[in-house]
Amino acid sequence: MRHLNHNAFVSACRDERGVGHHTLRAYAQDLQTFARFAEAHQLSDPLSRDDILAYHRHLRDALGAKPATIERRLVTVKSYFAWREDRNSALPSPFTDVRISVRIPRRLPRPIDRDTLRAVLQEGEATFAVRSKPGEHDATPASEIAVTLLIIKLLIVTGLRISELTNVRVRDVSPDGGQILVNGKGSRERIVFVPNRELQEELRRHCEVRCNEGSLAAPLFLNTEGRRLRSATFRKRLRALSRRLGIEPHLTPHRFRHSAATLLIEEGIDIRMVQALLGHASLRTTEIYVQASNYALRRTLERADILDILRN
CATH class of the missing domain: 1.10.443.10 (Intergrase catalytic core)
Structure with a gap:
């Protein structure tokens, strides 16, 4: 297929959407990974649904990428093709009929005690x-x-x-x-x-x-x-x-950031205030610290085993 227009897409994300430096760099890396796959498999426009599914298998099986990395790379490539289609309707996005579910294990943050x-x-x-x-x-x-x-x-x-x-x-x-x-x-x-x-x-x-x-x-x-x-x-x-x-x-x-959030929630600060402090766009991102706080509570209660204290 024709060379992916990385620079134009990254520039549009920076100038039109105000995307940050680290995210722009990740976009460029993700598109370079896809470009190498497309070249190795001699893909040509228009790409098909099967091409995208093959790329998903490549990320998962050949590269052994983590679920979060797979999801990010697929989202980046999908965004690129949507951007390209928006500028040239003769180049439809191959993601139109693709439904890929990447299960990402939800890990609790590890604050510093x-x-x-x-x-x-x-x-x-x-x-x-x-x-x-x-x-x-x-x-x-x-x-x-x-x-x-x-x-x-x-x-x-x-x-x-x-x-x-x-x-x-x-x-x-x-x-x-x-x-x-x-x-x-x-x-x-x-x-x-x-x-x-x-x-x-x-x-x-x-x-x-x-x-x-x-x-x-x-x-x-x-x-x-x-x-x-x-x-x-x-x-x-x-x-x-x-x-x-x-x-x-x-x-x-x-880990210090995790600690700041967890300590505030343990001290009774409202989760929406913690969200504002951390700069989270979504409350869901902040809610994980409530789970971490509950985990800390459980460990504290286990250390202070009331039945064990009463027996001794």
Whole structure:
């Protein structure tokens, strides 16, 4: 078949629908996977229902892709052909009569338990205190530890995605450090609040330093080379911290996001408020944290076995 017009489709998604950078990159990868399949099997227009079913089997059996990956790749290709048909009715979508059901197992999120969160915060505070002393030298500078600890605290209280937080600029933080303007998925802006007074002051001081170093348009968080801190760099820092504290499974930014949501629901915060905080378009996405909270309740009750206590 003719070469898939990846670039035009991706550009249309960006310009017409405001799709985010990470989603655009996923679209491009998904279409490249389909293009390789089409070339290997010498598919030609117009594609048929059987071609799409064959691609589904290829993803499932030959590539061994996970159900979520299969669903995403099929949805991307379906969107591409719908977009193409909309621009040229002589090229009908092969998905018109296709009904493929991909069963995705619903997994509970794995938040970080409270004891581990306390240990992480205590380790960060203790390490920063030591590195800040005059004459103390280490491979990890105090400034890097301070930034890492500040980000961890913000992830815990705001539930931000790490990409959202590393893209924040100095001007996006309110003068008192109490709120942050965030550009989330699909370029949807939202405001998240920093409820802890001590953390507000810490964030305000950090913004003040960054303002003196650069401008209001500068990135809020920098790496050790003075450039915007990348998500991947922060993930490496969390892996190192996990090894040092013996935390398994290792810490990730998204586990902090899970923790933020679960802790709020356990503390009685309305689920719709948690939805707004996390920037979920659908309430269904947030509801999984209610299940996680119930799971935590069950584990707590099992530890406090009332019958066992009464017997002893």
